């Protein structure tokens with residue numbers, strides 16, 4: 063790549079760049095090697111809880127599969143327990159597993175929802191992602207402020223439109 067750019071690959075600043083780049087790429091795509099079971103690490107607890115649980119504003123960095131440029135933003139997750147609850151930090155760990163791959167936002171959204179369903183077998187789940195895509199801001203169409211919003215709802219949180227709308231508003235509100 064550096065040769066193709068017309069760079070002098072012998073100059074000091076670039077000598078270790080291929081190695082650094084490979085290392086950075088391995089880090090940014092480490093989700094391929096992750097094992098969800100290990101990630102959950104047994105933090106799945108029996109519970110009689112019936113109320114909606116929301117974990118919002120989970121920040122993430124991913125890489126778009128079309129341009130291998132970053133897209134980043136926030137993931138919001140809500141679910142209705144059905145006999146089990148998951149350790150709260152594990153939602154962010156699940157997000158990391160799927161974000162640290164070459165992705166498109168829609169697929170990332172589906173995969174996170176699938177994983178939550180598999181792990182928790184909840185009565186309902188909703189996962190929403192808001193993200194900015196570098197391939198749309200630093201190149202191409204060059205729209206800096208644009209954000210992409212995707213949502214996947216399953217079970218009771220798909221069927222209950224009112225609850226769905228309330229959660230969606232909460233996802234997009236700021237709370238401190």
Ligand SMILES: Nc1nc2c(ncn2[C@@H]2O[C@H](COP(=O)(O)OP(=O)(O)OP(=O)(O)O)[C@@H](O)[C@H]2O)c(=O)[nH]1
Nearest residue numbers: 126127128129165166167168195197198201202203
């Ligand atoms: N649906 C979806 N599209 C994405 C995502 N990330 C990037 N893209 C789009 O993938 C498309 C690839 O289009 P192409 O026309 O093949 O590539 P391109 O010539 O680089 O397109 P431009 O970005 O319009 O310059 C672009 O429209 C990108 O915006 C994503 O997460 N989801």
Ligand SMILES: [Zn+2]
Nearest residue numbers: 126128129197
């Ligand atoms: Zn892209």
